[in-house]
Amino acid sequence: MPASPTSTSSSALSASLSLVVLQVVSRLFSFALNQLLLRSTSPHAFGVATIQLDTLIATVLFFVREGLRGAVARAGTGDDKTKAEAAALRRQTLLIPTLLTPAALLACAGFYAFSSPSTSAAPPPPQWSSTILLYSLSVLIELVSEPLYLETLAAWQTLTTKRVKVEGFAIFVKAVATLAAVRFVVPDESDALLAFGIGQLAYSLTIWIGLYRITRNLGSSSSPSWRMILPRRQTPSGRYFDQAILETGWALTKQSVIKQLLTEGDKLAVGKFGSEAEMGGYAVALNYGSLIARVVFQPLEESSRLYFSSLAAAAASSSSTTDAIRDTKTPSAASSSSDDPLPAPPPLSALAPCASYLRLVLLLQTHLALIFTLLAPSFTTPLLHLLLGPKWSRTSTAPLILRAYAYSLPFMGMNGITEAFFQAVASPRWIQRGAAWMVLCAGAFAATCWVAVQVGGMGAKGLIVANCVNMGLRTAFSTYFMVRYFSNALARADPIAPRGDAKEEESHRRRDQISAIRHILNWRQWTPSLLTLSTFFLGGYACRRSETRWTARVMRPAAALSRWDEVAESARHLGLGAGVGLLCLVSIALSHRREILLVLERRRATTHAKQE
Structure with missing residues (x-):
């Protein structure tokens, strides 16, 4: 028997948490x-x-x-x-x-x-x-x-x-x-x-x-059998x-x-056209910059893909009933779907937790985007200076590349989640369309590389800019598919005209579910509040001012500070960042206090039920 939607969603959330903790x-x-x-x-x-x-x-x-x-x-x-x-x-x-x-x-x-x-x-x-x-x-x-x-x-x-x-x-x-x-x-x-x-x-x-x-x-x-490594033709189908x-x-x-x-386009380009020194600086920047991607984005994307894949199984089990209802309601919809075949949608009981999970991960990604674009760039050079010393922070391109990489992380996070959904539920026809769109993305990546690196002289930073253009285009296609998928699923789940009290009650229940799903997927539900945006912008300004002061006192050769003084200046700068980060977390908690209290109440109720 397939797992229930609620248990599957809980498994996905617990898997995401365990993946992140273990990765950390x-x-x-x-x-x-x-x-x-x-x-x-x-x-x-x-x-x-x-x-x-x-x-x-x-x-x-x-x-x-x-x-x-x-x-x-x-x-x-x-x-x-x-x-x-x-x-x-x-x-x-x-x-x-x-x-x-x-x-x-x-x-x-x-x-x-x-x-x-x-x-x-x-x-x-x-x-x-x-x-x-x-x-x-x-x-x-x-x-x-x-x-x-x-x-x-x-x-x-x-x-x-x-x-x-x-x-x-x-x-x-x-x-x-x-x-x-x-x-x-x-x-x-x-x-x-x-x-x-x-x-x-x-x-x-x-x-x-x-x-x-x-x-x-x-x-x-x-399970795979190691005693029979070569496949044999199976009867009666005759397939391998x-x-x-x-x-x-x-x-x-x-x-x-x-x-x-x-x-891997940026790495391939650096490996082919870059010097050994540029490869070293780019490798160090990627080693630190991709740490967030490996710790947070990768496990979140993997668990999300596995959870979204369960929608395909739920859709397959209910597709015959859904198609019959759709054909009796709107025959034209069936004919149009053959020209633009979206995958069969799952029942509302599976679609609702999927929408909640998707809204949660998108909300996380939008808040992480504020951190990576407004706060993180001010601390890339100080961290490299502390961890690797002046050899890497003053004489290599690693600090500039790492700063540019921080701006690319929001593109990476959103692209990972949207493509996880697309790859998990898209039909073979849509996967073919995705492959064709990838060709367009490849052309845009190559063109941006030429403009940024050859014409603009941006060097390795130009490769990161080209990668952002590539990921932005891929995210746009996956998002378009997601919108089409949920619109189609909710349209096909629209209740039949009621006939009798029982059917009328069922019709109202389904309409309430559809309205709730549409509300969950509204863009205002997964974007930061005005309070959070204001706090991050003010905090980012303070961090930039602090970084300017740190650079003037530590990075200029005329400063000639002792190692202890450099550590003290870096500690002041990082301390300011920690304080700003704490204020930003408080603003997020205030903006979502109702949801947080609701989750805590549910957890207390679950714990109390288990104790009884």
Whole structure:
């Protein structure tokens, strides 16, 4: 039996919270280790490993497995009474990423044959071949373990927290292994690139072992079988794989090709056209700037995609009844929908909690946008100065890139949530339209890159501007789909003309539900209040004034302050930021005090009911 909408929404919220908490803990450990790593390795090695090699492995794995992940999340675990043939087809479908391992390794070999760490005629860095071999071995291990990962996606309500614990521990192991290799294995700093390959291999091994431990006791008949790695034709259908999962996965994969190129476009551009020094500065800026994306945006986007995918299952279970009602009410709507096929909407009982969840995450994103645009840019340079010293804050491009990256975070957050909804519920026809729109986004990204970098001379900052244009266009398309989806769902859920007291009461109830959903999705419900906006704008002005004072006293060579005086000035500046942040939180709490009190009352009632 499928989970109820309320329990599914609660699972999504709890999954989001657990994902964020686990990411914070794991990232704090890896962040501390990365500080030691940055001080122990050269900017050249760090830039090549972060910009080129990490992009290589992320792109190869993304193309091979990302589409199937989305399709499996939509399909779920299936009915316990699934026939033997369907279970076998699903089991063999989970093995597809493993079967594609030769293609992934061929891509790694092609990268080694045709790429170079820079555009100069200089030879590749030391240990280049050995590092590529370690990264290729890491790809092999991750694709072998991918069927286990897909099994955790199918049972996301129970296994998400365990899987994220494994991933968090793997990130920690990667940082420890890389640092240990730099200190004890690599003979010279010039060979530091090899340490990153060792760390990546340790990460993949940890993922494999951890996924095996959390899936070995599932006992599901649909789990992948390692005794039969080659798929066999199933009778009576004569198929090798689950057709529905395969079609959805292929549609998502085609869209993902351009999406991944756009996502990694800035790194690809820096790796191809940037110097080694620029790669190092850009890598450091991304290492700090993407911390928020990895800690907050990534788990929120992942749990949201899993929750929204449950809408597809709810829609499938009620589509026949909904279509019958729609056809008796508005025959023209049925014919028009064939020309513009939106996915079948779920029942109102599932649509209402979905709208509430969507409003909640959009409200969070709009408030985070105020933090990233009005407060965070004033603290990028002081934080780099404290963490990495004057070498990075005064002589590299990292502070300017990190400031620009802070302005791009709102685009990243909104794009992640809206695309999570689109990829979770869109029909194959709409996924094809999304792929076509991605081509337009790619053209806009390339054009903006040329204007900002070549004409405007903005350098790496121009790449971030181009990425914002790209994400803005993608968000616009996903938002357009969301509006169409909910408009269609509410129109098809409009109650039939009442006939009798019972039907009239049901009609009024459905109209009340529709009105409530429309109210929830109104833009005023997920945007900051006037009090919050005023507080953030005034706080941002105060932070800018404080940053100007800090720059005049610390960053100018004529200042020549002692290290202790620099720390004291930075502490004053950061203290002001903490006070402003506290005032902004108070303004948010005052603006949403009724909702907060209602949530607290519900929680107290739930706790009291459990005690009884």
